[in-house]
Amino acid sequence: MTQYEEWMREAIADARLAFDTGDVPVAAFVLDAAGNRIGTGRNERELHKDPTAHAEVLAIREAAQALGDWHLLDTTLVVTLEPCIMCAGAILNSRIPRVVFGAWDEKAGAVGSVYDLLRDRRLNHRVEVVAGIEAEACADLLLDFFSSKR
Numbered sequence: 001m002t003q004y005e006e007w008m009r010e011a012i013a014d015a016r017l018a019f020d021t022g023d024v025p026v027a028a029f030v031l032d033a034a035g036n037r038i039g040t041g042r043n044e045r046e047l048h049k050d051p052t053a054h055a056e057v058l059a060i061r062e063a064a065q066a067l068g069d070w071h072l073l074d075t076t077l078v079v080t081l082e083p084c085i086m087c088a089g090a091i092l093n094s095r096i097p098r099v100v101f102g103a104w105d106e107k108a109g110a111v112g113s114v115y116d117l118l119r120d121r122r123l124n125h126r127v128e129v130v131a132g133i134e135a136e137a138c139a140d141l142l143l144d145f146f147s148s149k150r
Helices: 003-021 055-067 085-094 135-149
Strands: 027-031 037-042 076-081 098-103 128-130
Touching (some): 003 027, 003 037, 003 098, 037 055, 055 076, 098 135
Antiparallel strands (some): 027 037, 027 076
């Protein structure tokens, strides 16, 4: 098993906790250069009635607080679902250099499927993207959630 797969399996376990709050099961965490978690988040929009409470945003906020700096240089963001436009903006603004994600988001993805903001040469920061890690397991978690809502 690769390091990326190991990280994604941890994120999938975190994402399952969102079922308890009725939130879409997406989880993210930020790792420092040594591979230590410095920020963790899962979707909490329903829990807090906050449209910005996406897993990535919460993990980035926690990591910035842990480092005492909004520049998250030498970090990696791991997330179970391809980030949306808002989250891609937060990734760019925090200067995260690498994103590892699981499932593609064919409706709202901003890291290669619908848009590709993280690698847009017109912007002042570009991000290394590692996509599709444990994609099927990540997608299955989302399918289970949405099928239970129908």
